[in-house]
Amino acid sequence: MVLLKTMSAKSKYTHHQHSGIAMPNNSNNRKVLLDEDGIPKEWYNILPDLPAPLPPPINPATREPVKPQELERVFAKELIRQEMSQERWIPIPEEVREVYRLWRPTPLYRARRLEQYLKTPARIYYKFEGVSPPGSHKPNTAVAQAYYNMKEGIERLTTETGAGQWGSSLAFATMLFGLKCTVYMVRASYNQKPYRAILMRSWGAEIYPSPSNKTNFGRSLYEKDPNHPGSLGIAISEALEDAVTHDNTRYSLGSVLNHVLMHQTVQGLEAKRQMEMIDEYPDIVAGCVGGGSSFSGLFWPFYYDVYVSKKAPKKTKFVATEPTACPTMTKGIYTYDFGDTAKMTPLLPMYTLGSDFIPAPIHAGGLRYHGDAPTLCLLLKKGYIEPHAYNQVEVFEAASIFARTEGIVPAPEPSHTIKYVIDEALRCKRTGEEKVILFNLCGHGYFDLQAYLDYFEGRLQPFEYPEEEIRKSLERLKSELPWIDQLPYLKNL
Numbered sequence: 001m002v003l004l005k006t007m008s009a010k011s012k013y014t015h016h017q018h019s020g021i022a023m024p025n026n027s028n029n030r031k032v033l034l035d036e037d038g039i040p041k042e043w044y045n046i047l048p049d050l051p052a053p054l055p056p057p058i059n060p061a062t063r064e065p066v067k068p069q070e071l072e073r074v075f076a077k078e079l080i081r082q083e084m085s086q087e088r089w090i091p092i093p094e095e096v097r098e099v100y101r102l103w104r105p106t107p108l109y110r111a112r113r114l115e116q117y118l119k120t121p122a123r124i125y126y127k128f129e130g131v132s133p134p135g136s137h138k139p140n141t142a143v144a145q146a147y148y149n150m151k152e153g154i155e156r157l158t159t160e161t162g163a164g165q166w167g168s169s170l171a172f173a174t175m176l177f178g179l180k181c182t183v184y185m186v187r188a189s190y191n192q193k194p195y196r197a198i199l200m201r202s203w204g205a206e207i208y209p210s211p212s213n214k215t216n217f218g219r220s221l222y223e224k225d226p227n228h229p230g231s232l233g234i235a236i237s238e239a240l241e242d243a244v245t246h247d248n249t250r251y252s253l254g255s256v257l258n259h260v261l262m263h264q265t266v267q268g269l270e271a272k273r274q275m276e277m278i279d280e281y282p283d284i285v286a287g288c289v290g291g292g293s294s295f296s297g298l299f300w301p302f303y304y305d306v307y308v309s310k311k312a313p314k315k316t317k318f319v320a321t322e323p324t325a326c327p328t329m330t331k332g333i334y335t336y337d338f339g340d341t342a343k344m345t346p347l348l349p350m351y352t353l354g355s356d357f358i359p360a361p362i363h364a365g366g367l368r369y370h371g372d373a374p375t376l377c378l379l380l381k382k383g384y385i386e387p388h389a390y391n392q393v394e395v396f397e398a399a400s401i402f403a404r405t406e407g408i409v410p411a412p413e414p415s416h417t418i419k420y421v422i423d424e425a426l427r428c429k430r431t432g433e434e435k436v437i438l439f440n441l442c443g444h445g446y447f448d449l450q451a452y453l454d455y456f457e458g459r460l461q462p463f464e465y466p467e468e469e470i471r472k473s474l475e476r477l478k479s480e481l482p483w484i485d486q487l488p489y490l491k492n493l
């Protein structure tokens, strides 16, 4: 790893000696590009570097931490090993890097037109993950997960999808490694985004709107209401049930778990080098949080600089954004909760709105999850992350400003971060601060045009989630599992 301080004296010239670079620090440049040798060779695992040990997942039957063997019916063995690994750097297999070459390294853009429009002294950069074939950051982990499952002889993967970004990514990745793929897509999204389902089918996956009549759990809801809008929690339950009731089938998750977030660090590792090349370092790293994978993938490598190697030239602030309709970080409660609605998963330590929470049908489908990644929640609890929540009307207003200045139509999820970035840039305008802001444009919005239409025609609701509902949902959990409060792991955090 080239250190920032040693780079600064050299970074005004047009070619660096480390691989993958051709970019002068020229004030007119819009993009910072790495060539394919610049694809990272290792993922960064934050587990050994957290400020406190990560509370373990709990098996509700034994009330004990989950043992790796208990997960083998669900996940590939190598992914379980990675989930629990305390190694800081994990090698990326060459076969995975080979697939990453299809779109990685992704460009780092300077949002000059947005800056000019806002008349801000802030310098705004975004890492654009929308250049991947499925259009988001999600294939960074889908490719790795499909690869390890293929190596272990698994023939089919099942999963859930909200916005359709994750389902498309797993459909794409399984196709490349010769596996079958079954996707349970939240019905509200399936109806809003039919083209996402067609994309998945183009890559050979089979798709069911969830709740479906394909699983026992899905049927129990579908028979009562065939138009049930569904939720990520329900779709996860269906995908899990399908995986554990069929041979040679495993389940694949697109966010929340440690190994998933770790695979996403290719973004932050590349972004760090790209910023080095132009002699910049972010004051703020911002991203949206559904489960936390895109944001963690970008900020973990900067966290490493600030808190672990302590080589960062600034005390970078980490800002996470979310919808007011699903306010896990700003209004959720830090406790153990199930990851799905049918309560099939282990109990995870996280900020949660309750696993039976059904969010309002906002267009940022990828942010409609009742919990967040345990690593992210621990960092939030310890004060390392600043969360902000926005309603979808203000989010689409920000997204439209971005589309009309930078040209790219952003996905609804990262548009929550764009709202924050615009507010912060305007604050800098008032104070005259030249803050360097880096954010994650983790997906494009070309399959989300219905959402834009609803915004232009004034049909979007600025949903807020009632706090009373969160309290009721968690009271239900506590009356069912009264021993949760006695678990020692969250004490003293």
Ligand SMILES: Cc1ncc(COP(=O)(O)O)c(C=O)c1O
Binding pocket: 136, 137, 162, 163, 164, 165, 166, 254, 255, 256, 288, 289, 290, 291, 292, 293, 294, 295, 365, 366, 367, 411, 413, 414, 442, 443, 444
């Ligand atoms: C474009 C996009 N951004 C963000 C998310 C939220 O997930 P995560 O917080 O894991 O990045 C999703 C999830 O589907 C997504 O599709």
